[in-house]
Amino acid sequence: MNYTSTRDNTLNVSSGFAITGGISADGGLFVPTAIPKIDAAFLASLVPMTYIERARAVLSLYLTDFPKEELEADTQGAYGSGFAHPKTAPVVNLRDNVNILELWHGPTCAFKDMALQLLPYLLTGSAKRISGEKEIVILVATSGDTGKAALEGFKDVPGTRILVFFPNDGVSPMQKLQMTTQQGANVGVSAIYGNFDDAQTGVKKIFTDPAVKAKLAAHGMAFSSANSINWGRLAPQIVYYFSAYAEMVSMGQIAPGDKINVTVPTGNFGNILAAWYAKEMGLPVNKLICASNANDVLTEFLTTGHYDRKRPFHTTVSPSMDILISSNLERLLFHLCGGDSDEIRRLFGQLAETGEYTVGDDMQAKIKAAFSAGCCDDEATKRTIAETFKTHRYLCDTHTAVAVTVYDEYRKTTGDTTPTVIASTASPYKFSAAVLSALEGRDVSGLDGFAQLDRIEALTGVPAPAQLKALKNASPRFTGVCTKEEMEGAVYSLLGIR
Numbered sequence: 297m298n299y300t301s302t303r304d305n306t307l308n309v310s311s312g313f314a315i316t317g318g319i320s321a322d323g324g325l326f327v328p329t330a331i332p333k334i335d336a337a338f339l340a341s342l343v344p345m346t347y348i349e350r351a352r353a354v355l356s357l358y359l360t361d362f363p364k365e366e367l368e369a370d371t372q373g374a375y376g377s378g379f380a381h382p383k384t385a386p387v388v389n390l391r392d393n394v395n396i397l398e399l400w401h402g403p404t405c406a407f408k409d410m411a412l413q414l415l416p417y418l419l420t421g422s423a424k425r426i427s428g429e430k431e432i433v434i435l436v437a438t439s440g441d442t443g444k445a446a447l448e449g450f451k452d453v454p455g456t457r458i459l460v461f462f463p464n465d466g467v468s469p470m471q472k473l474q475m476t477t478q479q480g481a482n483v484g485v486s487a488i489y490g491n492f493d494d495a496q497t498g499v500k501k502i503f504t505d506p507a508v509k510a511k512l513a514a515h516g517m518a519f520s521s522a523n524s525i526n527w528g529r530l531a532p533q534i535v536y537y538f539s540a541y542a543e544m545v546s547m548g549q550i551a552p553g554d555k556i557n558v559t560v561p562t563g564n565f566g567n568i569l570a571a572w573y574a575k576e577m578g579l580p581v582n583k584l585i586c587a588s589n590a591n592d593v594l595t596e597f598l599t600t601g602h603y604d605r606k607r608p609f610h611t612t613v614s615p616s617m618d619i620l621i622s623s624n625l626e627r628l629l630f631h632l633c634g635g636d637s638d639e640i641r642r643l644f645g646q647l648a649e650t651g652e653y654t655v656g657d658d659m660q661a662k663i664k665a666a667f668s669a670g671c672c673d674d675e676a677t678k679r680t681i682a683e684t685f686k687t688h689r690y691l692c693d694t695h696t697a698v699a700v701t702v703y704d705e706y707r708k709t710t711g712d713t714t715p716t717v718i719a720s721t722a723s724p725y726k727f728s729a730a731v732l733s734a735l736e737g738r739d740v741s742g743l744d745g746f747a748q749l750d751r752i753e754a755l756t757g758v759p760a761p762a763q764l765k766a767l768k769n770a771s772p773r774f775t776g777v778c779t780k781e782e783m784e785g786a787v788y789s790l791l792g793i794r
């Protein structure tokens with residue numbers, strides 16, 4: 297199984313090369329040259345397995361250059377003791393045939409852990425094979441959850457450094473505290489003035505600048521990426537859709553072979569793209585339902601074929617989805633146009649120049665066949681949190697609530713009652729201000745984050761994760777804020793080089 301670039305389909309590299317490289321030198325993203333297919337027997341074999349075994353079964357189809365024993369050790373290390381739930385990613389029944397896939401039982405309480413607990417293993421393993429003894433510098437732009445999950449994943453991993461940039465006013469107080477208090481000798485964190493797209497654009501620019509690359513090389517260092525553009529982030533995410541299906545079979549929700557719908561709260565299009573790969577591999581999926589908040593660029597694109605980033609940027613109660621440039625969409629479009637990298641260069645060149653593009657009828661038809669899309673505002677999100685708790689005693693975070701809202705609307709308008717799994721991407725305690733104000737129906741900004749957390753616990757009886765409670769006594773290590781233009785300098789300073 298080899299990989300190519302969305303912007304140069306003549307490229308042909310191993311998964312290890314794609315994972316250590318992060319992004320292709322031509323600016324494109326690494327994609328598999330062919331999507332592996334599974335059959336009914338493969339699917340049936342997953343049902344009695346543990347999450348770790350399922351991860352091995354699915355990942356070995358994609359990471360063919362990894363020795364079997366290495367992949368076994370990697371998955372054991374990633375999904376063993378670091379997760380607070382014995383099933384790693386449990387499926388919980390919400391009502392009738394609607395289920396929640398909880399992806400936030402890892403160390404940072406958001407679904408990013410599902411990939412970022414494994415990525416350091418994949419990255420250091422393949423880097424050893426490919427680039428020898430260079431120190432790997434991980435550069436991350438984050439809308440909140442990735443940063444913390446990457447810091448936790450890479451902290452004190454030998455041979456690596458990790459630097460994280462986050463939008464100063466674009467993350468929740470709890471997320472900010474999680475990052476600025478990060479422990480570890482190889483970590484660096486800086487806020488930037490701007491939004492997530494500014495941070496991501498800045499990181500991409502530094503990452504692909506030959507002069508910066510040369511400077512790092514002179515210090516025995518090389519960049520790699522832990523952003524969701526890295527194939528090593530995407531592959532581990534494919535696993536949990538297979539796992540969810542196997543769980544639904546175990547629960548008696550579906551018979552083997554039955555189709556399911558999958559709803560995903562979406563930002564950078566990584567999580568839902570992993571579900572699309574699972575569908576392409578042969579997982580019986582009817583519709584992929586893409587849920588957005590007020591930043592509805594994907595809703596418009598998936599329903600009309602017109603992508604237009606020239607729209608107001610909204611700061612919402614689901615900040616991890618406050619994104620106008622969904623990078624992973626490039627991978628989907630590459631596959632849908634039959635691997636035509638000229639076409640992808642044309643579309644994304646147009647996006648860079650004019651801020652918009654429109655895909656042709658053929659691609660649009662393929663998108664419509666696989667996807668449905670919807671969006672909702674903060675008010676609807678909060679209403680769903682309150683109603684879901686009142687009616688089903690299930691407490692969901694703001695991102696999950698966006699997905700529940702959009703799913704309910706989908707079911708109402710289409711009448712499609714296919715058994716469904718909704719991806720739950722964060723613990724409700726990570727976004728306690730919005731969750732509490734939804735439950736109480738009033739402004740709670742007078743309370744600090746920890747008072748909010750205590751109050752939610754008292755109101756709902758749902759225990760807060762210990763690692764969030766522990767932040768109360770931690771003091772920030774990283775207090776720097778820089779402009780977009782200062783990011784390159786901040787990298788050198790955090791690395792201690794000039």
Ligand SMILES: *Cc1c(COP(=O)(O)O)cnc(C)c1O
Nearest residue numbers: 441563564565566567616721722
């Ligand atoms: C990152 C994130 C998302 C968005 O996922 P993408 O893969 O970027 O689409 C949704 N919810 C939460 C809580 C997240 O951290």
